[in-house]
Amino acid sequence: MNDSKVKGRVQSANERVHNFDEVEFGYNEEEALKEANRCLQCKNPRCVQGCPVHIAIPEFIKCIKEKNFKKAYEVISDSSSLPAICGRVCPQEKQCESMCIKGLKGEAISIGALERYVATYALENNLSSTISKEKNGKNIAIVGSGPAGLSCAGELARAGFDVTIYEVLHKPGGVLVYGIPEFRLPKSIVQKEIDSLKKIGVKILCDVFIGNSLTIDDLREKYDAIFLGTGAGLPRFMGIEGENANQVFSANEVLTRINLMGAYKNDAKTPVKKGKVAYIIGGGNVAIDAVRSLKRLGVDARIMYRRSIEELPARKMEVEHAMEEGIPFEFLVNPKKILVDEDNNVVGMEVVNMKLGEKGEDGRASVEEDLSSLHTVSCDMVVMALGTSPNHTALKNSDIKLTDRSLIEVDGGKTSIDSVYAGGDAVTGAATVILAMEAGKNAAKEIIEQFKN
Amino acid sequence: MYRIVYNKLICNNTYELLVEAPLVVEKCMPGQFVIVMSKEDSERIPLTIYDYDKKKGLLYLIYQVIGASTEELSTMKDNIFGVVGPLGNANEICANVDMFKGKRICYVAGGVGIAPVYPQVKFLKEHGFDVDVIYGAREANLLLIRDKIEKVVHKISYATDDGSFGIKGFVTDVLKKNIDKYDIVVAIGPVIMMKNVVLVTKEYNVKTIVSMNPLMVDGSGMCGACRCEVAGKPKFACIHGPEFDGFEVDFDLALKRLNVYKDEEKEKWQQMKKILEGGK
Known part of the structure; x- marks a missing residue:
């Protein structure tokens, strides 16, 4: 019996490299039913253990089988506040789907695609978990409107808290808006999730830079508790010669210009640099998002990653899509120096081949340079996608304890200051949307606990 | 939306914008500086703060029309879409007046650089400093806010390229x-x-503070567009600056x-000019 998964329909690679429309169309009802019917409904479901927020996966899939999509949405909503987003951006192959018993011998159930189907159904039918309790009179401030802040806000608002989110940018959504491109996560989806939070009473104030416009102490005077979901911070650079050349950008800058400022549209008021040949340095989701965005703008954009294909940290589906789109990946090579002309314009890079060594404690192979392999490549644009280092503007004049990696120290979700909680990338360093959501949700639970009675 | 009190041409291509932004001021x-957006x-x-009225929640900005976005800003009448700030760090002297008591300070301003110089000199006067200013521009009619700055300086000298006001020459x-009269120089301008x-x-080994004005996108440390090389290391003007030790800046x-x-x-x-003409 053929038991392969129902493949999701996508825009063809030839077509989609010329637009920013969503790549995947998502299942229709027939496809969702067919895929749901593959689920074995395990008594001891391993997939649930693989999910950072422990969605009752077999249960919602059962609801799909029964065509009770509303119930399926309720099941998911019990655990996740942003299913339309997670269905699209979670690295399912490393989480729920990696644990699926079916995956041992064949293909795992496409749990992410099913989650997305349910979430789409809910958005189209205006189902939102508006079940909010009576107001309890407690005011909570949330700093940052990314996935951590949004999920914390949703949880608290539904529990009867009065929630205000502060956002420094002019649009709420954090990385969902400035980072993840339209073709992977349409901004209309993010907007709908934000609108549904507003519907249950969450207030969002943009253009406020906590630390500068207001300090944590100011917030402590006005609010009963604070959640800090300030995100990953400053983009990292390599510290190599020529890195401040005119056409060396952080992936964050390229993505912010394209996504937040809409530079992919012809009539956009904010430009984005389009080189002829651009190397994106790194192999995470941000690198893949940047390379695919630039490709769509007509740039010969390539990935340069110092490890091998097996170590690529990006979501598997995105790597596959990028390869289908004809994006070259150069593995086991790393820049040593950026070459510039007299006007500081990028003309190429001096690069070195890398050798993989033993696997470290984190399961990733160490890498070492093969200095005999030094050679040059030509390009006129370089984009660094190397992760981030903490930005503690929000903590100005506060004595919140930091870890030795300079991240916010928490016990559960509690920081060292009374009634101040934190979660997401500001606590863990750059991670995933779902982990940030989980942290936001867990902090919300602790806040609810604090104000019980 | 932030209400515009006025947005007026003050000279040549230079405008003064007064806007209600209580949380910023x-x-x-x-x-410090702010980021403004005309429309969504x-x-x-990014614009450096020129003056502020904390009681009334008013923010004063001076900007030059030098491209599409400032051109668009100059056409805004009732409201602007966004003002975020204050961004960046306060001037080192103003933030630590006690440490700098007794120091002889000279500000050097070029062109619209006088706008960010003004609040510093005013603040220092209020804190008992006698500050000198050297102010230069291409020609006399490009010297801005002379009446305001003259009220807060100890002594001001002017320099114009063509000698139409002050000395003929450079600051x-x-x-x-x-x-030899100064312990510290603060230079803001091109x-x-x-x-x-x-x-x-x-x-002469006189400590010098400069204020950098690089390209910028978010202004909150997220993108790194504004990096400058300071003492051989990349620094973000938005988070680590905008002021740096002048001896260390590349x-x-x-x-x-x-x-x-x-x-x-x-x-x-070009695109913007067409849009604005079409809108008339």
């Missing part, structure tokens, strides 16, 4: 003659002027980096 200090789809424009000519000021002050690099988007900006300006 509540905590702002001289040396506009570019984010550095005036500074060179008087350099990058080339700040570079030349530092050439003078370095020779001005030549900063000058080159200002040109990154030159071609795109030219094109956008």
Whole structure:
């Protein structure tokens, strides 16, 4: 019996490299039913253990089988506040789907695609978990409107808290808006999730830079508790010669210009640099998002990653899509120096081949340079996608304890200051949307606990 | 939306914008800046704070029309879409007046650089300092806010390229003659002027603070567009600056980096002019 998964329909690679429309169309009802019917409904479901927020996966899939999509949405909503987003951006192959018993011998159930189907159904039918309790009179401030802040806000608002989110940018959504491109996560989806939070009473104030416009102490005077979901911070650079050349950008800058400022549209008021040949340095989701965005703008954009294909940290589906789109990946090579002309314009890079060594404690192979392999490549644009280092503007004049990696120290979700909680990338360093959501949700639970009675 | 009180031409291509932004001015200090957006789809424009009225929640800005986005800003009448701030750090002297008591301070301003200089000099006067200012521009009618700045300085000297006001020459000519009078120089203006000021002050080893104005996108540390090389290391003007130790800044690099988007900006300006003409 053929038991392969129902493949999701996508825009063809030839077509989609010329637009920013969503790549995947998502299942229709027939496809969702067919895929749901593959689920074995395990008594001891391993997939649930693989999910950072422990969605009752077999249960919602059962609801799909029964065509009770509303119930399926309720099941998911019990655990996740942003299913339309997670269905699209979670690295399912490393989480729920990696644990699926079916995956041992064949293909795992496409749990992410099913989650997305349910979430789409809910958005189209205006189902939102508006079940909010009576107001309890407690005011909570949330700093940052990314996935951590949004999920914390949703949880608290539904529990009867009065929630205000502060956002420094002019649009709420954090990385969902400035980072993840339209073709992977349409901004209309993010907007709908934000609108549904507003519907249950969450207030969002943009253009406020906590630390500068207001300090944590100011917030402590006005609010009963604070959640800090300030995100990953400053983009990292390599510290190599020529890195401040005119056409060396952080992936964050390229993505912010394209996504937040809409530079992919012809009539956009904010430009984005389009080189002829651009190397994106790194192999995470941000690198893949940047390379695919630039490709769509007509740039010969390539990935340069110092490890091998097996170590690529990006979501598997995105790597596959990028390869289908004809994006070259150069593995086991790393820049040593950026070459510039007299006007500081990028003309190429001096690069070195890398050798993989033993696997470290984190399961990733160490890498070492093969200095005999030094050679040059030509390009006129370089984009660094190397992760981030903490930005503690929000903590100005506060004595919140930091870890030795300079991240916010928490016990559960509690920081060292009374009634101040934190979660997401500001606590863990750059991670995933779902982990940030989980942290936001867990902090919300602790806040609810604090104000019980 | 932020209500515009006025947005008026004050000279040549230079405008003064007064806008209601209580949350921005509540905590702002001289040396900090803001980012403004004319409309929801506009570019984010970083502008240094020129003056503020904390009681009324009013923010004063001065800007020059030098491209599409400032051109658009100059047409805004009732409201603007966004003002975020204060961003960056306060001027080092203003933030630590006790540490600098008794120091002899000279500000050097070029062109619209007088706008960020004004609140610093005013603040220092209020804190008991007698501050000198050297102010230069191409010609007399490009010297801005003279009446305001003259009220807060101890002594002011002017320099114009064509000699139409003050001495004929550059601010550095005036500074060179008087350099032995000062312990600290703060220079704010075009990058080339700040570079030349530092050439003078370095020779006499007079501490010099400069305010960098690189390209910028978010202004909150997220994108790194605004990085400058300071003491050989990349620093973000938005988070680590905008003011840096002038002896440590790589001005030549900063000058080159200002040109990154030159071609795109030219094109956008043409587009914007068409849009604005169409709207009339």
